[in-house]
Amino acid sequence: MAGGKRRKNLLRKFYSFSCCKASFQEEHSQIGGPGFSRIVFANDPDCFEATNLYYPSNYVSTTKYALATFIPKALFEQFRRVANIYFLVTSCLSFTPLAPYTAFSAVLPLIIVIGVTMTKEAIEDFRRYRQDYEMNNRKIKVHVHQRDGTFEYTEWKNLRVGDVVKVEKDNFFPADLILLSSSYEDAICYVDTMNLDGETNLKLKQSLEVTSDLHNDSSFQHFEALIKCEDPNAHLFTFVGTLEYQSRQHPLSPQQLLLRDSKLRNTDYIYGVVIFTGHDTKVMQNATKPPSKRSKIERKMDKIISLLLSALVLISLIGSIFFAITTSNDIKDGKIKRWYLRPDDTSIYFDPKEDVIAAMFHLLTAMMLYGYFIPISLYVSIEMVKVLQVIFINQDREMYYEESDKPAHARTSNLNEELGQVDTILSDKTGTLTCNSMEFIKCSIAGTAYGQRVSQVEKTMTRRKDNVHQDNPVQAKPAIKGFNFEDGRIMNGNWLNEPRSDVIQKFFQLLAICHTVIPEVEEESGKISYQAESPDEAAFVIAAREIGFEFYKRTQTSISLHELDPVSRKTVESSYRLLNILEFSSSRKRMSVIVRNEEGELLLLSKGADSVMFERLGENGREFEDKTRAHTNNYADEGLRILILAYRKLDEAEYETFNRKFTEAKNSVSADREEKMDEAAEMIERELILLGATAVEDKLQDGVPECIDRLAEAGIKIWVLTGDKMETAINIGFACSLLRQGMKQILITLEAREIKQLEKKGDKESIANASRESVVHQIKEGNSQRNSSSEETFALIIDGKSLNYALEDNVKSMFLQLAVNCASVICCRSSPKQKALVTRLVKNGTRKVTLAIGDGANDVGMIQEADIGIGISGVEGMQAAMSSDIAIAQFRFLERLLLVHGHWCYRRISSMICYFFYKNITFGVTLFVYEAYASFSGTPAYNDWFMSLYNVFFTSLPVIALGVFDQDVSARFCLKYPLLYQEGVQNVLFSWTQIIGWMVNGICNAITIFFLCTIALQHQAFRKGGEVVDREILGATLYTCIVWVVNCQMALSVSYFTLFQHIFIWGGIALWYIFLLVYGAMTPKVSATAFMVFIEDLANAPSYWIVTLFVVISTLIPYITFTAVRVRFFPMYHERIQWIRFNDRAAESEYSCEVRQRSERLIMAGVSARLEAKISQIRSRVHHAVQTL
Secondary structure (H helix, E strand, O other): OHHHOOEEEOOOOOOOHHHHOOOOOHHHHHOOOOOOOEEEEEOOOOOHHHHOOOOOOOOOOOOOOOOOOHHHHHHHHHOOOHHHHHHHHHHHHOOOOOOOOOHHHHHHHHHHHHHHHHHHHHHHHHHHHHHHHHHHOOEEEEEEOOOOOEEEEEEHHHOOOOOEEEEEOOOEOOOEEEEEEEOOOOOEEEEEOHHHHOOOOOEEEEOOHHHOOOOOHHHHOOOOEEEEEOOOOOOOOOOOEEEEEOOEEEEEOHHHEEOOOOEEEOOOEEEEEEEEOHHHOHHHHOOOOOOOOOOHHHHHHHHHHHHHHHHHHHHHHHHHHHHHHHHHOOEEOOEEOOHHHOOOOOOHHHOHHHHHHHHHHHHHHHHHHHHHHOOOOHHHHHHHHHHHHHHHHHOOHHHOEOOOOEOOEEOOOOOOHHHHOEEEEEEOOOOOOEEEEEEEEEEEEOOEEEOOOOOHHHHHHHHHHOOOOOOOOOOOOOOEOOEOOOOOOOHHHHHHHOOOHHHHHHHHHHHHHOOOOEEEEEOOOOOEEEEOOOHHHHHHHHHHHHHOEEEEEEOOOEEEEEEEOOOOOOEEEEEEEEEEEEOOOOOOOEEEEEEEOOOOOEEEEEEEOHHHHHHHEOHHHOOOHHHHHHHHHHHHHOOOEEEEEEEEEEOHHHHHHHHHHHHHHHHOOOOOHHHHHHHHHHHHOOOEEEEEEEEEEEEEOOOHHHHHHHHHHOOOEEEEEOOOOHHHHHHHHHHOOOOOOOOEEEEEOOOOHHHHHHHHHOOHHHHHHHHHHHHHHHHHHHHHHHHHOOOOOEEEEEOHHHHHHHOOOOOHHHHHHHHHOOOEEEEOOOOHHHHHHHHHHHHHHHOOEEEEEEOOHHHHHHHHHOOEEEEEOOOOOOHHHHHOOEEEOOOOHHHHHHHHHHHHHHHHHHHHHHHHHHHHHHHHHHHHHHHHHOOOOOOOOOOHHHHHHHHHHHOHHHHHHHHHHOOOOOHHHHHHOHHHHHHHHOOHHHOHHHHHHHHHHHHHHHHHHHHHHHHHHHOOOOOOOOOOOOHHHHHHHHHHHHHHHHHHHHHHHOOOOOHHHHHHHHHHHHHHHHHHHHHHOOOHHHHHHHOOHHHHHHOOOHHHHHHHHHHHHHHHHHHHHHHHHHHHHOOOHHHHHHHHHHOOHHHHHHHHHHHHHOOOOOOOOOHHHHHHHHHHHHHHHHHHHHHHO
16 A cells, blocks of 8 residues: 555445446336437547547646637627727728827727737636646556556556556545456445535445456556446536447446546555546536636716717717808808918818718818727726726635645735625535534433533634634644543543433444444554544544544454443443444434344444434433433524434334335335335335434534625625535534524425425326426415515525425525525525526526635536636645635625725726716817817817826826725724725715716816816916917926826825825825926927927916916815815715725714614514514513513
8 A cells, every 4th residue: 555554444344346247127117318429438539430539638727818819809809898999990090191199199009908918818828828837747657558567657647548547545536437446355435525515425436347456557458348237427426338248238327437636645546547538527517718807887888888888979960060051161251261271272171062072081080089088098007906806805814724834825816996895795605605514512301401512603602702803713623633622521531420420321322333434454563544424424423432432343244342331330342243234314314224233232323413313212211301402402593414313212113114115225226225125115104212412523624604694794605515414504504604593594495295205107208297296386386475475585596406406496486585585595406507596597597796716627617607717725725726716715705805905906997987977078078179179170178198198207107096995994894894885885985976077077177177277377478478378388288287186186085195105195296296307308290289388488477377277276275165065965885984994983873873874674583683683582572571470
């Protein structure tokens, strides 16, 4: 064995080929038909027949672009934006005589904008390529066909269908394989499927008996086989095929299928044949192509730009009409009105005889001139800001997980602002909410509660009750994994002194015997470890061991313990003959074993859910029922998973009758085999004697209950989509406070007796129709319950089978209506495709921002389908993180990511866009008013480079600083007042009211600036020599006032000043004067109308400085007044918090009450809701007691 530590695996006597063997049933008769046409030539992929099948390579790509498609696809992405299409058209027109500016000044900004954005896209996609490259170039041993019996290393990408590979311990499977043999004699292997289904418990796989003797490399020298199986599909848990070997056909089942991205554990090596490669593998069939995601704000921004373009066309049309009228009247009775345009000696542009054509040309000129209404630097500025925001997210130490040395990692910057607008979170369970770790924490035995530890939910409720705030609490790890129990009354052998020690003994004997756990013994140390099908079973066995009942050996027919003898008080060996295992199923909700002890007694040991166990107690077995029920209710309220333990003694005749019927059912190959086995079990699982109950904590990740509570307070809805059983999902719902006692559960399942009877008959059409009708009926009934009780809180829980029908086109709207009206939604037994479909339904149905979070490859579909995909970069597997938009190490970091960074990014981007439109409208309207003032001659008020650099240097840098550094409130207040997050969900800061308000402000400022400047300068001498202003001086003065006003407006809008804000705002103004000085000093061929305008004209004129000061103050006074009144009498959420922070701390409690009352919905999930429900119950009981007195 690897590492020289050979393990004694005691499995081969417990399992046999017969229990894993598939048989030719109806499903195998489909081989060769539609959907079942795949043929694999095992160990001979180079044969003529194989080369004609054209199966895809094993190369996998998750990139958005390919080298050949990057330029066309990236250009398509850029020119999906309406503004970029407009600027492309105007850039082309700038090369014609119609242009009011030089072509170079028009084309250069567009090239910069497109180039920067495409470079960013290339860098992000290159990162994905590097991750794909690492995976595709992993090494694997493959059989070399030219050199028989030799295995050599090759890259994953080189594998072909039919190759025989050798996978060694702790390595991932490179493709979908059929297991041929393993290092174990029985050809079994352990597989970790966490990357596929999120579960950490190891799965057992076993090859066909006919290939189990292929134990070494040389065995494959002459190996040849033909595999016929189903075509590539997305079903992870089903597989149908046949293996033709040595002239015989053998049926294949999921038991022999090893899926790509699962990992080989506790097995030195396996041999397998490749059947699906690359994008044909089941994990890739469940994945979708990386979507091109755009935020809702960006899509709305396109609408605003379209609106501005429409306004631009309208005012251009109006100006052209006036221009046509004026041009037609330029020469009248031999008199020339606009002599400076020389209409008597001009081209067609100003010819009064061709006024219509002149107007059409003017329309094109005007549309180019008024293009400054559209901020060309908006997109590139937003791209720059988002990249810088991502750097801050990645560098946030509060989201760094020291244990795995993993910080937050935003893999794309396109969706930063969407983080502040999330309405619904769709979360995986295992590995996302939980640590995949069960801990035995409490138990109730013989009516006595044991266990002094407290669960995470209890701790959280206590903190909330005592109003103690603690960020990201870290739980102390137990000394023994799976065992977090402490009670001196029964530990260290003290249970022998308890009044009911006989019941305690039976209780822990049951835990040590009633399971399917496999022990493994290290030869060198003698240490025993357990391989369990589920973490809770391992926790039970470990708990029994720590109390004094150590399970150490298992065979097919016996279970051996080291247990404490009550008489001698010494540890003795005891053996129990294992007769039958009645396995757990979601319908049975219990597991039982029948054993014979060393005294010859026949014992039935059973454990299961309280809903099925209490009803199976006999009259003489209910001694502790009332106390046990009370304890289990408390455990459930503490978020613990509960199982009831009971037993009974059997007489020989009763057992023989049961065993005969059970054996017949087990050996049956009919469709109702499971039903017959359940009927046999029902015969004997009755008249039980209650022993007690266990309470296991399905260990959540640190801070999950608090995180969910804070997100619920922020008004975010949380759905859990899991592949686990319904019972497991419900228990986790209680543990993380999505569910609580008193919350009405709407269960939608297909476990009705009528459905089961139809399944026996096997009529698929009848089953489908009846199932569909049942689901529709249950959904309608749920909606009826929800509508009839507005005060009660509901939780919706639906299983995978029902979900298939709930997602059908004519049902899904009804299902969504029910789901969005429930406080919590849990979808159980969900396949990856179902997770993606549910995410799509919520996203399209609610038209609000959805966020999906998961940790495994089974979550990739929903992560890519959601508006925002979050991947948990766990210890195992990075498939989800690689496919996500943002990767974090722990679920609790979602709180800070959304409530702090999400809120900041949303506010910054919203304010930034509004400000961009404001400053461009301010600038553009002055151009229009000047045009009107100059009879629409098509001459701009400003120099060409004044116009081109307005958005690049003089006004853009302050807005970038706003987008990167501004904070309306600190991170502490964002977390203290989670409801502040609703500003983003309700889109308060980027509503049409806000946008139009900023536009109106820009129009008013432009009109004020233009007319104050013209009135002040029109009829007076500008300098000492008596010179009046000309177009160049008026334009430069107007431009100066605009630069001052828009930058001062920015200063008034900033909530959190940093050094960068000061540098960019006041530096932008200073840069204008420096540019005017330097540019004006250049030769007239370069500077044109700006030649020496500042040095000779403006700087020496006192009226220039006086007018600038007067106009700036006059323009800003209305905004300052309006803002002061609004903040004082009609404040937004963040403005109230600012008021509390800086002015009136005593108002904090009043504000907290007010904003909670203004919440859109009640807080119905989370620890706060659980605590409030508990307090309400206590008040009700006190009130009832007072009324009774």
